[in-house]
Each structure stands twice: as structure tokens, then as C-alpha cells.
Amino acid sequence: MSSEAGLKFMNDIVSSRADVRNRLLAKLSPEDWALVSPHLEMVALKERQVVEVPHKPITHVYFVETGVVSVVAVNQEDHRIEVGVIGKEGMTGVSLVMGDDRAQHSAYLQIGGNGRRMPAPAFLEAMSRSPSLRALMMKSAQAFMIQTAHTALANGRAKLEERLARWLLMAHDRLNTDAVPLTHEFLAVMLGVRRAGVTVALHSFERRGLISTRRGQLTLVDRPGIEKVAGSFYGIPEAELKRLMGG
Amino acid sequence: MSSEAGLKFMNDIVSSRADVRNRLLAKLSPEDWALVSPHLEMVALKERQVVEVPHKPITHVYFVETGVVSVVAVNQEDHRIEVGVIGKEGMTGVSLVMGDDRAQHSAYLQIGGNGRRMPAPAFLEAMSRSPSLRALMMKSAQAFMIQTAHTALANGRAKLEERLARWLLMAHDRLNTDAVPLTHEFLAVMLGVRRAGVTVALHSFERRGLISTRRGQLTLVDRPGIEKVAGSFYGIPEAELKRLMGG
DNA sequence: TGGACCCCGTACGTTTCCGTACTGAAATAA
DNA sequence: TTATTTCAGTACGGAAACGTACGGGGTCCA
Numbered sequence: 001m002s003s004e005a006g007l008k009f010m011n012d013i014v015s016s017r018a019d020v021r022n023r024l025l026a027k028l029s030p031e032d033w034a035l036v037s038p039h040l041e042m043v044a045l046k047e048r049q050v051v052e053v054p055h056k057p058i059t060h061v062y063f064v065e066t067g068v069v070s071v072v073a074v075n076q077e078d079h080r081i082e083v084g085v086i087g088k089e090g091m092t093g094v095s096l097v098m099g100d101d102r103a104q105h106s107a108y109l110q111i112g113g114n115g116r117r118m119p120a121p122a123f124l125e126a127m128s129r130s131p132s133l134r135a136l137m138m139k140s141a142q143a144f145m146i147q148t149a150h151t152a153l154a155n156g157r158a159k160l161e162e163r164l165a166r167w168l169l170m171a172h173d174r175l176n177t178d179a180v181p182l183t184h185e186f187l188a189v190m191l192g193v194r195r196a197g198v199t200v201a202l203h204s205f206e207r208r209g210l211i212s213t214r215r216g217q218l219t220l221v222d223r224p225g226i227e228k229v230a231g232s233f234y235g236i237p238e239a240e241l242k243r244l245m246g247g
Numbered sequence: 248m249s250s251e252a253g254l255k256f257m258n259d260i261v262s263s264r265a266d267v268r269n270r271l272l273a274k275l276s277p278e279d280w281a282l283v284s285p286h287l288e289m290v291a292l293k294e295r296q297v298v299e300v301p302h303k304p305i306t307h308v309y310f311v312e313t314g315v316v317s318v319v320a321v322n323q324e325d326h327r328i329e330v331g332v333i334g335k336e337g338m339t340g341v342s343l344v345m346g347d348d349r350a351q352h353s354a355y356l357q358i359g360g361n362g363r364r365m366p367a368p369a370f371l372e373a374m375s376r377s378p379s380l381r382a383l384m385m386k387s388a389q390a391f392m393i394q395t396a397h398t399a400l401a402n403g404r405a406k407l408e409e410r411l412a413r414w415l416l417m418a419h420d421r422l423n424t425d426a427v428p429l430t431h432e433f434l435a436v437m438l439g440v441r442r443a444g445v446t447v448a449l450h451s452f453e454r455r456g457l458i459s460t461r462r463g464q465l466t467l468v469d470r471p472g473i474e475k476v477a478g479s480f481y482g483i484p485e486a487e488l489k490r491l492m493g494g
Numbered sequence: 495t496g497g498a499c500c501c502c503g504t505a506c507g508t509t510t511c512c513g514t515a516c517t518g519a520a521a522t523a524a
Numbered sequence: 525t526t527a528t529t530t531c532a533g534t535a536c537g538g539a540a541a542c543g544t545a546c547g548g549g550g551t552c553c554a
Contacts, residue, residue: 073396073397073399073400074400075397075400075479075480075482075483076479076482076483077478077479079400079404079405079479079480080400080404081399081400081403081404083396083399083400094392095389097385098385098386098388098389098392099382099385099386099389100386100389100491104392104393104396104487105396135346138344138345138346138385139345139346139347141345142342142345142346142347145341145345145351145392145395146351148392148395148396148399149320149330149351149352149395149399150320150322151399152320152328152330152395152396152398152399152402153320153321153322153326153327153328153330153402153439155399155400155402155403156328156402156403156438156439157326157327157328157439158326159539159540159541160540160541183500183501183502184501184502185500185501185502191403192403192404193541193542194541194542194543194544195501195502196502196503196504196505196541196542196543196544197540197541197542199501199502199503199504200503200504203502203503213502215500215501215502215549215550215551216500216501216550216551231324232322232323232324232326233322233326235322235323236322236323240351244347406509406510406511407510407511430530430531430532431531431532432530432531432532440511440512441511441512441513441514442531442532443511443512443513443514443532443533443534443535444510444511444512446531446532446533446534447533447534449532450532450533460532461520462519462520462521462530462531462532463520463521463530463531463532
């Protein structure tokens with residue numbers, strides 16, 4: 001090993017491990033980290049960047065550090081709706097964890113940021129070597145399943161305002177700021193509602209002092225107030241995530 | 248081993264294996280079957296029988312042979328909606344597969360039948376011993392996840408008639424008859440809509456010759472016609488199940 | 495700096511579905 | 525059989541959200 005490679009190695013285990021912000025990676029035992037880290041690559045996650053295409057093989061799993069990934073179910077008639085979001089608490093590529101090689105849903109960066117990615121083959125190899133790694137990934141997958149189930153519940157029973165509030169809270173949980181850089185149009189696509197409906201609802205939120213808005217961006221002002229609007233449509237997946245993954 | 252026990256043993260591996268109708272159990276390798284079968288218990292699955300309670304430990308996994316289990320997500324305000332159904336193609340207790348010990352959702356027999364069940368500890372033990380068993384269970388869990396995601400899609404984007412048609416098709420897939428013994432009230436609970444709405448929609452189906460009805464029961468008459476109503480809200484989870492679990 | 499495009503505010507008629515509630519018919523229990 | 529309960533049919537006003545569309549203001553690029 002050259003001294004340059006040695007220095008890089010030191011960086012990897014000393015410096016880079018310390019500033020891993022992805023919660024899953026942060027939870028890895030030293031052994032699992034050693035298994036995984038050589039294959040991790042830091043990547044910028046650009047707004048709109050596609051990370052998974054339905055029915056296509058998954059090339060990488062992404063451990064998000066900042067930003068938010070939208071997972072969107074689509075059918076043949078091009079009906080689409082978001083079934084989950086992923087941020088620093090999780091990873092993309094749940095199908096891989098379940099032993100499948102293809103993506104089920106469309107997944108793309110709703111809010112840009114950065115993260116680390118790992119090629120699918122290396123990920124599978126690491127999972128097959130380490131039961132503890134596998135167990136962690138499965139708990140993460142379980143947390144995502146719970147989120148999807150409660151999205152189904154909200155889609156079926158909640159009103160637009162409740163769903164919108166729920167979405168804002170889930171996004172906020174995954175951001176380091178109160179500002180959510182999104183257009184009404186994109187919120188509408190994710191919720192599967194009209195753009196105009198989102199505009200009206202956000203306007204109502206603003207009048208009530210819950211958020212402030214400007215073109216292409218909104219800012220959470222009164223989070224407890226927004227939680228009140230979302231009611232019990234928000235909270236269970238978050239509590240279960242905590243239970244599964246620890247404080 | 249007494250001759251009586253020996254006879255029972257012969258029954259288990261010769262006769263009972265042959266008439267396993269649960270698709271998952273039927274797919275097990277001889278080795279996995281040997282691991283699992285000693286712990287299987289044939290059980291009647293009575294209408295309304297509860298098999299999982301939210302946030303309570305899972306005591307048994309159920310391999311359904313006939314009948315249909317409804318998995319229903321619930322929140323604190325008692326909003327509820329079905330997030331998936333399980334029949335002979337699957338099993339209850341997905342959370343266990345994912346390494347959790349508790350049920351996330353309410354699960355109960357929507358349509359009675361019978362099946363086999365296995366105590367949770369024995370199931371976990373078997374999974375830990377056999378990677379191939381674990382892989383199969385995870386693919387089954389993956390199939391269920393896909394179903395839940397498309398339920399979220401249907402809940403958000405489909406009209407009542409489309410959702411109802413979808414539900415009838417999913418039930419039909421899991422029954423050996425065209426008759427679905429359910430009241431409008433229960434269909435309404437599962438879809439998260441008004442009972443009266445279901446009545447009107449079913450009435451419309453009947454007028455169009457898609458089903459016939461009588462008190463507490465409806466019968467599919469024109470399945471292709473019903474598929475047309477459901478459109479592309481039906482089909483993807485079914486195709487994916489086939490792909491994952493084989494013909 | 496002007497034009498093109500994107501984003502948001504708003505409007506209107508329409509559809510879908512809700513909440514509620516009353517009725518009669520069918521099944522079940524006494 | 526009678527009483528009771530469960531289930532299905534129907535109705536009505538109203539809420540929620542839809543599809544569509546138009547115009548104005550921001551933003552970006554040439």
C-alpha cells in the first residue's frame with residue numbers, strides 16, 4: 001500500500017466515518033462499516049435526478065444524507081402517486097433487500113442534496129456476508145413498508161389539507177431547514193391532486209400562519225400547528241421508525 | 248417413537264404434503280418442508296377471526312389455504328383502511344419476516360376458510376436456519392409490499408367503482424368459487440367509503456351484468472368486464488407476484 | 495432589455511362522494 | 525310464530541375536489 005493510499009484509507013475510517021449523516025450508515029457496527037465503506041461513493045443528488053425506474057434493475061442503493069427522495073408508484077395508464085419518501089433516515093433500493101433485482105417504483109430526488117451510493121452487487125455481497133447488516137436493512141425496509149401503508153390510509157381517508165400537512169411534516173423531518181424548495185405543481189403530483197388544489201390549501205395554511213410562501217418555496221412557521229392539521233394521519237410511521245431503528 | 252407416532256409422521260410427509268394448498272408451503276424445498284412441517288398446525292379460519300392486533304406481538308404466522316385475510320391499517324383516531332389481502336398465495340406475519348416481533352396492522356379473516364399456522368418462535372428459528380426459506384419468505388413479503396403500494400395508488404387516484412372492481416378481482420383470485428360472501432358494510436369498511444356508496448356501485452355492476460347479488464353475497468358473472476372497470480388499477484401486483492413466486 | 499417560460503392566484507361549472515337517515519325485506523333468535 | 529336484528533335500497537342536501545382555463549407576475553436566457 002502506497003503512503004497515498006494509506007492516507008486515503010485513514011480518511012475513510014477516521015474522518016469520513018465521523019461525518020456520515022445517513023442514519024443507517026451511522027448505525028453500522030465497525031465490522032459492517034468495514035464491509036460496506038470501501039464501496040461507498042459520495043455523490044451529489046441533484047433535484048429531479050432519477051435513481052430508480054420501475055421494472056428496471058437497480059444499479060445502486062443510495063444512502064441519502066441531505067435531500068429527499070420520492071418513491072412513486074405508477075401504472076400502465078400513467079396514474080401515479082407517491083408511496084413514500086426517503087431521507088437521511090433511510091436508503092433507496094428496498095427491493096434489493098427483499099431479494100429482488102428490479103425496482104418496483106419510480107424514485108427520484110424531490111429535493112436535491114447529497115449522499116453516498118453503493119453498487120448493487122457490492123451491496124448484495126455485503127448483505128450476504130453479514131447477518132447484522134441484513135437485519136438492519138430489513139428493519140429499514142420494514143419502516144418503509146409502514147410508511148407506505150399509512151400513505152394508503154391517508155390517501156383513502158384524509159382530506160387534501162390533512163394529506164398536504166402530513167407531507168410537509170415528513171419532508172421537514174428529513175431536512176435541516178424549515179424551507180421546502182418545491183413548486184405547487186410537484187406537491188400536487190406527489191399527492192395525486194390538482195395543482196390548483198394545492199395552491200388553495202397552502203394559501204389557507206399561510207393565512208393561518210402555519211407557513212410562509214414564495215415562488216418555488218415554502219417555509220414551515222408553526223410546526224405544531226401543521227401537526228394539528230395532519231392529525232393522526234401523521235406520526236405512526238415516525239414512531240415506528242424510532243422504535244425499529246433506535247432513538 | 249411409538250408406532251402411532253410413526254404413522255402420524257408418515258401422514259405428515261406423505262399425505263399432508265400432497266394436499267398443501269398454500270402456495271408458499273407448496274414451494275418449499277424438501278429440506279425446508281422438513282424444517283417447517285413439524286410445527287404446522289391445521290386450523291379453521293373463521294370469519295371475523297382476528298389473527299393480528301396492531302402493536303401486539305405476533306403469536307403465529309398463518310398460511311392461508313382457503314379464505315381471505317384482510318390487513319387493515321388503523322390510526323389513533325380510528326381511521327382505518329385495508330392495505331392488503333392475503334389468501335392461498337401468502338401468509339400473515341410479514342413483520343416477523345422483517346425481524347420485527349409485533350404486528351403493524353389489524354388482520355382478520357374477511358372470508359372464512361382454513362389453513363395452517365406455525366408459532367412465531369418456531370418460524371423464526373426455521374428462518375434463521377435456512378437461507379432458502381428466508382429468501383422465499385422475503386419474496387412473499389415483497390409481493391405484499393407491492394400490493395400495499397398499489398392500494399395506496401388506487402386509494403389516491405381511483406374512483407369508488409374502480410376500487411371496488413379491483414377488490415372483487417383480488418378476492419376472486421384467492422377464492423375457489425365466483426361467490427363472494429360479504430356484506431356491503433364490510434366492503435365499505437375495507438375501501439374506506441360509505442356503505443351506501445358500495446350499494447349503489449354494486450347495483451350498477453349488476454345492471455351491467457358484471458355480478459349478481461343476494462343478501463350477504465355477490466357472485467362474479469363477467470370477470471373480464473370487471474377487469475375493464477378496474478382498468479390498470481388491477482394487475483401489477485398480480486403480475487409481480489407471478490414473477491417473484493413463479494407460475 | 496426583451497421575450498419566453500414557469501409559477502401562482504383565481505374562477506366556474508361539474509363530478510364524486512359524504513353524512514345522515516328512513517324504509518322494507520331477509521335472516522335469526524326466542 | 526313473533527320479535528329482533530341485520531342488511532340492502534333509496535333519498536337529499538352539502539362538502540370536497542375535479543377539469544379546465546385565463547391572466548399576471550417572476551425568473552431566466554438570449
